Amino acid sequence: MHDELLEKHLSLVIEANKTTNITRISSWEDGMLLHVKDSLLGLDALNACPAGRYADIGTGAGYPGIPLAIKSGRETLLVDSVAKKVQILDGFISELGLQNASTYAGRIEDLGRERPGQFTAITARALSKISILLELASPLLQRGGRLICYKARVEQEELDHARVVAKQVGMELVDDKTFELGENCRRILSYEKVAKPKLKLPRRTGLAQKKPL
Numbered sequence: 001m002h003d004e005l006l007e008k009h010l011s012l013v014i015e016a017n018k019t020t021n022i023t024r025i026s027s028w029e030d031g032m033l034l035h036v037k038d039s040l041l042g043l044d045a046l047n048a049c050p051a052g053r054y055a056d057i058g059t060g061a062g063y064p065g066i067p068l069a070i071k072s073g074r075e076t077l078l079v080d081s082v083a084k085k086v087q088i089l090d091g092f093i094s095e096l097g098l099q100n101a102s103t104y105a106g107r108i109e110d111l112g113r114e115r116p117g118q119f120t121a122i123t124a125r126a127l128s129k130i131s132i133l134l135e136l137a138s139p140l141l142q143r144g145g146r147l148i149c150y151k152a153r154v155e156q157e158e159l160d161h162a163r164v165v166a167k168q169v170g171m172e173l174v175d176d177k178t179f180e181l182g183e184n185c186r187r188i189l190s191y192e193k194v195a196k197p198k199l200k201l202p203r204r205t206g207l208a209q210k211k212p213l
């Protein structure tokens with residue numbers, strides 16, 4: 001049943017992509033590997049988060065958010081700033097009959113202002129550097145909640161800077177695993193909210209990405 005839903009989502013994505021650009025992946029084989037299998041590599045990390053609401057920030061076509069919503073059963077919010085993508089996601093949710101998923105059309109920073117501390121798990125794939133993800137996720141998370149970052153190869157410089165920013169925004173690296181994914185690799189890093197941020201978050205909308213900490 002779950003696998004059927006995962007496949008149905010992928011076929012809806014491939015179909016929608018013919019008229020609106022929501023992903024650069026267009027073949028079934030690539031989609032099964034680089035969207036479905038890849039998304040599920042973070043399932044253990046998600047299951048390690050405290051019970052509660054989960055958000056996939058910068059979800060695009062719903063990866064990894066929709067496969068993780070299907071497999072975990074968590075209450076899931078799919079967040080994207082592009083209204084057209086969110087409209088397509090709403091169609092996916094209704095076609096798939098997902099009772100536990102909903103969408104937010106807007107910027108992550110605005111969600112952070114509207115629903116501070118309301119999530120126990122956040123995922124982000126192909127969105128930003130880790131330091132930026134930490135800044136965006138911290139205000140959304142309750143203490144003990146986790147940000148799960150899907151990365152490929154990560155330069156030491158990015159990790160070092162993430163460590164500095166994590167301290168500023170009250171987060172700490174708690175898990176770091178690397179998986180094989182076809183010819184590529186996927187590294188999944190989880191950061192836990194351990195303290196109040198040392199600065200007021202979210203900063204003005206756009207600053208996290210335009211003027212990173």
Ligand SMILES: C[S@@+](CC[C@H](N)C(=O)[O-])C[C@H]1O[C@@H](n2cnc3c(N)ncnc32)[C@H](O)[C@@H]1O
Nearest residue numbers: 058059060063080081082106107108125126127
């Ligand atoms: C490269 S896509 C990745 C999509 C998906 N996570 C994946 O891995 O296939 C990044 C997505 O993040 C969204 N995005 C970027 N910045 C955002 C922000 N500040 N708030 C909400 N969505 C954002 C974009 O609209 C885009 O759909």
